[in-house]
Structure formats: C-alpha cells, structure tokens
Amino acid sequence: MTSQPESPDDEMIRTVFDVVTEELQPGVRLIRMSGEIDIASTELAARAIRAAVGPPARIVLIDMSAVTFCSSAGLGNLVEARQLATQHGIDLALVGIGRPVDRPLSITGLGGQFRIYASAEDALRERGA
Template sequence: MELKISSRSQGCHTLVAVRGEIDLYTAPLLHGELVDMLDDGAARLVVDMSGVEFCDSTGLSVLLSAMERARERGGDLELAAPRSAVVKILEITGLDAVFAVCESADVMEDAIIGAAK
C-alpha cells in the first residue's frame, strides 16, 4: 500500500496528514518528510493519523524518533485522530503515555491556529 503525506504550516506549527500504511517499506518516506520539516524550522508537528490504516513497530520508531528530534529543538510531535488499530498498538507498547494524542485533528488544528494568533 502506498503512503501519502501532505502538510501545511501555520507559523512554527505544521499539520502533517498521513494516509495509508506505515510499515517497514513506507516508514523511510515518513521519516524523511518529518526530518525535512523539522530541519526547515517546524517546531511543533501535529500528525493527523486519521488516514493511517496500519502502523507497525517501524512506523512507531519513526514517530518516536521525530518526536525526540523535535523536543531536542524545543518543539514537540503530537498525534491526532489515530484509528482504533493504531491506538491499540500505542497502548500495547506503552507509547500512549509518551505521545500526546488528541481524538480529533480538528481540535488539534484549532489549538494550533489559536496559539498562532
């Protein structure tokens, strides 16, 4: 399955919409995109996971690595609207306690826009 990634910035915040499956084959693409965004100055990444149908340990590793990179630069990475299959793997791995997770990308986007004003 193909992975599609799109983003839009609002100041130092970037909303990243991910669609498809994040696995061993597609994770390098996501990693590259997130690193590029951070290297281009994005401080806070909000990853809209509503279109992610599957995420394996490789995908979780990419998200964790990007979050650590963002935090090293004084920013953060948050997950928005993950599907139940992704929530389950976050819970099983204990990463639900590591990532900030919002149930809706709209709520997260509203917070970004509000913080930018």
C-alpha cells in the same frame, strides 16, 4: 505507493502509503499520513518527519486519521519524531488516532509518551495557536 521484494519468488509486494506536509500558519506544520506504515513505507515517512520537525516550526501535528496499518516500523517513525521535537524544542502532538495506530501505541506503552488529540483543530485550540 512503495514496493519491496518480500515474497519467496522476489515478486514485489505493494504497500499503499502517502504523506503530505503543510504549513497551517507560520511555525505550525501538519504532517498527514495515510495508508499502511510498515517496513516498505517507513523511509518515506521518516524523510517527511525529518523535513517537518525542525526549525522554524514551533508546533508539529502528525495526523494519523487515514492510517490503516501501523507496524513497529511506523512506531519507530513516531519515536523519531518525538526525539527530534525534543531536540529542537518543538511542541509535537498526534491527531486523529484510530484503532490501527492506537492499538500498537497502547500495547507497547508508547501512547503515554505523546499528546494525542481528536483533531488538529482541538490540538491548536488547546495550544492557543
């Protein structure tokens, strides 16, 4: 959970967000995000992405199936992940995209810049991993 002062009386606004990274097999990482990706949680998401999207990974999947809200800050996290993956020659894909993420990706036109799969299993099967 993250917090930031946001209200007129400097009361803390709580945002529920979590991110977990796991290595599915050598060179294959899965970043699972859940909750709300907004200005309050974007730095936590960015740290997890920076830690996962680099050597020795060859495939990184970002699972967004448990994301309930994705602001422009969250889209910025995904763009950063794509840029890091390109820099390091890593195959990046998004998995489990639901309406809270699909809608902003579609509206901004960013959806066409990512490979998107229903599940991590589908992504790995297509990639022969």
